[in-house]
Amino acid sequence: MKKHQKIPRNIIQCLWSYDPRSIDLGADKELIITQVLNFGSWQDLQWLLKIYSSEDIRAVVSSPRRGRWTPQTLNYWTLKLAVHLPQPTYQKAILR
Secondary structure, three states: OOOOOOOOHHHHHHHHHHHHHHOOOOOOHHHHHHHHHHHOHHHHHHHHHHHOHHHHHHHHHHHOOOOOHHHHHHHHHHHHOOOOOOOOOHHHHHHO
């Protein structure tokens, strides 16, 4: 991850309920990855892959936070990254 890089405007749109001035690319990595995978465009995903490693992204999908994922997105990324989630973990991760 590059130091001191600003979050692009299109990525800030994925983080609509957060103050962009308080978001840190390192400290808020899990949040940024989750939001971009859920709500980002193809362009946003390309930015994400430049900033974070595939291991970082896989780790976030492997340990999804409670109530943060749409079912379609979590299904897609678990298949794409070959991540198996136990059913209780999957159910807790789904945004309700």
